[in-house]
Amino acid sequence: MAEASASTTEAPRLFTVASRASVLAQIQTNIVVDSLRAAFPALDFTTSFMSTEGDKNQSQALYVIGGKALWTKELEVALKEHAVDMLVHSLKDVPTTLPEGCELGAILEREDPVDSLVVKHGLPYKSLEELPDGSVVGTSSVRRVAQLRKAFPKLQFMDVRGNLTTRFTKLDSPTGSYTALILAKAGLVRQNLGSRITCDLKAPILFHAVGQGALGVEILSNDAQAKELCKAITHWQTNWKCRAERAMLRVLEGGCSVPVGAATEIEPLDSSASGPTKSKLTITGTVTGLTGTPHVQTTLEEEINSVEEAEAVGEKLARVLMETGAKAILDDITKDRDAKKVEAGVSK
Numbered sequence: 001m002a003e004a005s006a007s008t009t010e011a012p013r014l015f016t017v018a019s020r021a022s023v024l025a026q027i028q029t030n031i032v033v034d035s036l037r038a039a040f041p042a043l044d045f046t047t048s049f050m051s052t053e054g055d056k057n058q059s060q061a062l063y064v065i066g067g068k069a070l071w072t073k074e075l076e077v078a079l080k081e082h083a084v085d086m087l088v089h090s091l092k093d094v095p096t097t098l099p100e101g102c103e104l105g106a107i108l109e110r111e112d113p114v115d116s117l118v119v120k121h122g123l124p125y126k127s128l129e130e131l132p133d134g135s136v137v138g139t140s141s142v143r144r145v146a147q148l149r150k151a152f153p154k155l156q157f158m159d160v161r162g163n164l165t166t167r168f169t170k171l172d173s174p175t176g177s178y179t180a181l182i183l184a185k186a187g188l189v190r191q192n193l194g195s196r197i198t199c200d201l202k203a204p205i206l207f208h209a210v211g212q213g214a215l216g217v218e219i220l221s222n223d224a225q226a227k228e229l230c231k232a233i234t235h236w237q238t239n240w241k242c243r244a245e246r247a248m249l250r251v252l253e254g255g256c257s258v259p260v261g262a263a264t265e266i267e268p269l270d271s272s273a274s275g276p277t278k279s280k281l282t283i284t285g286t287v288t289g290l291t292g293t294p295h296v297q298t299t300l301e302e303e304i305n306s307v308e309e310a311e312a313v314g315e316k317l318a319r320v321l322m323e324t325g326a327k328a329i330l331d332d333i334t335k336d337r338d339a340k341k342v343e344a345g346v347s348k
């Protein structure tokens, strides 16, 4: 703790922890600041919230307005200008490759990473199986639609954008067209809306997104003090699992808008160890065609001793997936998207 405080000749450093201005982002930032304060009671922390391009542009499809960097770019500018010290992100929204000079300093303990079903207020259904034929299910994730289309061919999946409040208003409106929404459980729970969940959709029905449910803290690579603070709030099991998932996605070259799913478990093999220790990592990766087929899925189970070894397992998993059909699926999607961009008048 003492090493992290400023030298006695200078004023103590105030750490500004920043994120997007959405309700969820603010809640997540407060989780990070609470952990920092608990670990470093003598240091000063404050928060800063800014709206990003992704928050402002809610009408155009995500593949038109750009990739994942949409949510992080403005924040990274503030980080690089030293206007703020740490950025809090939903890890699943963080690109697998960060800009030069930035890195993920911390990954905090994951909430349940699964997706959940929320049914329109007043309707008696609990699960996707119970929804009447033709029901409209709202989700803007190609991963969810691709994986669910084959098992539920009689349901219609429709895009829904906006923050959680907007989405719930659209769902519950008596004249609205949605019968249900699929959302990440973690976001619902963190916003105290867990009571609206009618069921969880887990593997093997639906594999969650890479990094889903975990918080990531981005810092400048040359900020040794921030790095040390981040190390103290990192949950090593979540870190190993999510680094493996992200390494897989990096090799698959997918952003948030590719139908890649994951399910990861880690079992420490030395139960007496309190920190990172030899563990059994079990990771499943999936890549699904946009219509539900083809679907490739592989599970690797390996003993690992470090986060680097976790990443190596994720990379290996991606290579196996690529060789067994993922490459054809992803190439197809890229072609299709480029064609749509040309139609929409956007240069690639």
Ligand SMILES: NCc1[nH]cc(CCC(=O)O)c1CC(=O)O
Residues within 6 Å of the ligand: 090, 091, 092, 093, 182, 183, 184, 185, 186, 187, 188, 211, 212, 213, 214, 215
């Ligand atoms: N893409 C939007 C997004 N980014 C993170 C979350 C929820 C929290 C999380 O997964 O960590 C959500 C909403 C959702 O997918 O329902």
